[in-house]
Amino acid sequence: MLTKREELFGGTPDEYLSHKEKYENSTRKAVILFSLLRKIQEENNTDLTNYRNLLSGVLGASISQDGSPFGLHYIMFMPVFMSQADEEQQERWLHRALNCSIIGSYAQTELGHGTFIRGLETTATYDPSTQEFVLHSPTLTSYKWWPGGLGNTANYCIVIAQLYSKGECHGIHSFIVQVRDEDTHMPLPGIKVGEIGVKMGLNAVNNGFIGFENVRIPRTNMLMKHAKILEDGTYVKSKNSKLIYGAMVFVRVVIVFDSVNYLAKAITVATRYSAVRRQSQLKEGEPERQILDYVTQQDKILTAIAGCFAMKMNARMLWDTFNVINDQLHKGNMERLGELHALACCLKAISTSDSSLFTARCRVSCGGHGYMVSSTLPATSALTTASCTYEGDNTVLLLQTARFLLKTWRQIDTGPLTPTVEYLKTVSAPGFSYKWENSIEGIIRGFQIVSMKKISSCLNLMTAKVMSGMSQADAWNTISIQLVSAGESHCRAIVISTFHEDMSKAMRSMSASLAEVMGQLVELYAVYWTLERLGDLLEYTSISGADVVKLRSWYEELLRKIRPNAVGLVDAFDIIDELLQSTLGAYDGRVYERLMEEALKSPLNAEPVNQSFHKYLKPFMQGKL
Ligand SMILES: CC/C=C\C/C=C\C/C=C\C/C=C/C(=O)SCCNC(=O)CCNC(=O)[C@H](O)C(C)(C)COP(=O)(O)OP(=O)(O)OC[C@H]1O[C@@H](n2cnc3c(N)ncnc32)[C@H](O)[C@@H]1OP(=O)(O)O
Numbered sequence: 239m240l241t242k243r244e245e246l247f248g249g250t251p252d253e254y255l256s257h258k259e260k261y262e263n264s265t266r267k268a269v270i271l272f273s274l275l276r277k278i279q280e281e282n283n284t285d286l287t288n289y290r291n292l293l294s295g296v297l298g299a300s301i302s303q304d305g306s307p308f309g310l311h312y313i314m315f316m317p318v319f320m321s322q323a324d325e326e327q328q329e330r331w332l333h334r335a336l337n338c339s340i341i342g343s344y345a346q347t348e349l350g351h352g353t354f355i356r357g358l359e360t361t362a363t364y365d366p367s368t369q370e371f372v373l374h375s376p377t378l379t380s381y382k383w384w385p386g387g388l389g390n391t392a393n394y395c396i397v398i399a400q401l402y403s404k405g406e407c408h409g410i411h412s413f414i415v416q417v418r419d420e421d422t423h424m425p426l427p428g429i430k431v432g433e434i435g436v437k438m439g440l441n442a443v444n445n446g447f448i449g450f451e452n453v454r455i456p457r458t459n460m461l462m463k464h465a466k467i468l469e470d471g472t473y474v475k476s477k478n479s480k481l482i483y484g485a486m487v488f489v490r491v492v493i494v495f496d497s498v499n500y501l502a503k504a505i506t507v508a509t510r511y512s513a514v515r516r517q518s519q520l521k522e523g524e525p526e527r528q529i530l531d532y533v534t535q536q537d538k539i540l541t542a543i544a545g546c547f548a549m550k551m552n553a554r555m556l557w558d559t560f561n562v563i564n565d566q567l568h569k570g571n572m573e574r575l576g577e578l579h580a581l582a583c584c585l586k587a588i589s590t591s592d593s594s595l596f597t598a599r600c601r602v603s604c605g606g607h608g609y610m611v612s613s614t615l616p617a618t619s620a621l622t623t624a625s626c627t628y629e630g631d632n633t634v635l636l637l638q639t640a641r642f643l644l645k646t647w648r649q650i651d652t653g654p655l656t657p658t659v660e661y662l663k664t665v666s667a668p669g670f671s672y673k674w675e676n677s678i679e680g681i682i683r684g685f686q687i688v689s690m691k692k693i694s695s696c697l698n699l700m701t702a703k704v705m706s707g708m709s710q711a712d713a714w715n716t717i718s719i720q721l722v723s724a725g726e727s728h729c730r731a732i733v734i735s736t737f738h739e740d741m742s743k744a745m746r747s748m749s750a751s752l753a754e755v756m757g758q759l760v761e762l763y764a765v766y767w768t769l770e771r772l773g774d775l776l777e778y779t780s781i782s783g784a785d786v787v788k789l790r791s792w793y794e795e796l797l798r799k800i801r802p803n804a805v806g807l808v809d810a811f812d813i814i815d816e817l818l819q820s821t822l823g824a825y826d827g828r829v830y831e832r833l834m835e836e837a838l839k840s841p842l843n844a845e846p847v848n849q850s851f852h853k854y855l856k857p858f859m860q861g862k863l
Pocket residue numbers: 297305306309310313314344346347352353354355356386440443480483484486487489492493496575576579627628629630631634638641642645
């Protein structure tokens with residue numbers, strides 16, 4: 239009788255399964271894992287705050303690097319329900335979603351549209367004679383494409399469609415749609431549903447497609463917490479049209495936590511392997527050195543560790559900010575919605591692009607063995623690059639942040655600013671002066687000045703171009719590279735200052751030795767990004783060549799100081815071997831034995847001579863083909 243652990247983590251490695259077997263195996267594992275999670279849910283309430291803890295359990299414990307067919311049910315279907323369904327609808331469906339007696343997905347993206355959601359083509363046309371909506375996919379490009387779990391798993395999904403009533407289009411709204419029979423799991427009439435095929439990664443997520451041929455759903459299947467359709471087809475608009483976007487903000491907040499989890503896995507593997515792997519002699523005649531002794535290796539890995547800690551603290555700040563503003567939204571106070579959207583956009587973009595960058599570095603820092611699937615670094619790399627796209631392409635999201643920053647800058651003199659942009663007032667105040675200094679505070683100030691000056695420059699450029707006769711849209715597009723850069727600079731300033739401030743608070747309750755190491759991580763992160771963004775700092779601050787020389791020495795000194803604690807820092811993530819699933823990162827450091835153990839599981843090692851020798855090779859080598 240297999241234990242739960244053996245059921246979850248044993249069996250043929252996924253890499254040797256077919257696409258179909260991989261899905262079936264991940265569904266088997268998901269059922270085991272989510273049965274356990276369901277027990278947790280039964281003990282806790284399910285409001286958003288508690289829900290995120292549950293969600294981090296889902297994501298952090300995702301037992302396959304390939305994701306889970308239930309991921310979307312927890313990540314989007316339920317949060318969207320909690321934020322957009324009215325009380326009657328929550329009463330009708332939420333408990334069934336919570337106990338997984340229905341499995342949902344979130345169908346927004348179409349073959350033809352992902353970013354531009356106002357351009358979505360799926361229609362939901364209200365028929366007052368039957369008090370139903372008619373869901374229809376008018377074109378191939380209107381087919382929903384990507385929804386996780388939709389291929390073969392979900393029997394319900396939330397569909398985002400253009401709402402038509404009394405001949406008028408009211409824009410995109412959310413609808414809950416049953417897609418498969420609850421008993422037979424057969425697609426319901428008028429529904430064409432399937433799986434989109436093999437992807438670069440996340441191949442257990444079961445991403446699907448769905449098309450509707452005049453499918454009728456009751457009026458009460460429109461999620462009506464905000465906007466409504468009355469029985470006669472009268473449209474009652476939402477207090478704020480942007481509230482329909484709310485779920486995407488929540489998921490972007492989750493993704494920042496997620497990017498930390500993925501990066502923590504990658505740096506645990508790369509750091510432990512770099513402590514085990516010995517290669518080359520630093521001095522003639524000496525034994526081969528741990529590759530973690532090479533400063534170039536420290537440059538790749540220790541900065542990733544600092545980045546992981548930095549983003550973890552920023553994820554917590556974002557979550558706290560989300561809760562504060564979400565409470566205000568529930569009370570009808572929309573004042574900070576734009577700020578929350580901008581913050582979620584830039585932190586999702588920066589956390590995922592950093593996670594993708596540093597994970598790729600971890601992969602190459604492990605040499606050839608880092609290219610083995612059994613190291614899990616390739617899968618984590620595929621995961622992190624996907625996160626730069628899903629829930630909003632990073633470029634598009636940074637442009638959203640830039641849009642908010644320009645709007646803020648236009649109003650800079652009209653009153654107080656909201657917390658995340660207050661610094662813009664400080665560093666642009668009359669009489670404010672700043673001379674570069676090589677300190678954490680000096681670096682933070684420098685990044686804030688760069689951000690302010692980029693935003694100001696973008697607005698001046700926009701204004702000049704429009705004054706010269708260019709349209710607002712063309713002017714925006716022309717300077718969009720600089721707009722993205724302004725969004726990134728704003729975010730980097732926030733990340734460094736949050737890391738410094740929140741870590742300083744945390745250090746007060748630490749032992750002196752731990753506080754020293756944490757302080758070194760903050761310094762390493764700040765100095766690393768200073769050296770990475772020297773162009774901006776030279777353009778907008780008084781930093782000098784001499785300062786840069788000292789910064790480089792400071793950086794190298796920090797690498798030297800942190801090196802002895804590298805393994806301890808990643809052990810602190812406490813990721814069990816079963817979740818790490820890595821031949822290179824296992825706690826016992828038996829890298830070579832594990833590599834060989836995994837290799838022998840290859841089906842190609844089942845017999846000494848593969849059948850292709852007799853069928854192909856031998857006749858070929860004997861000139862008979
Ligand atoms: C399964 C894997 C396992 C684990 C991984 C974990 C998580 C993975 C999660 C799920 C898988 C993926 C799911 C998805 O990808 S779901 C689909 C996500 N799609 C998107 O994010 C689409 C991105 N596009 C947009 O959000 C909008 O099209 C965009 C904002 C780019 C433009 O919209 P629109 O044209 O309406 O905006 P603008 O004209 O630029 O501005 C209008 C106005 O609205 C404000 N706004 C826009 N978005 C929001 C928002 N989300 N919240 C609040 N406000 C918003 C914007 O600021 C403007 O305001 P103003 O300046 O005041 O006019």
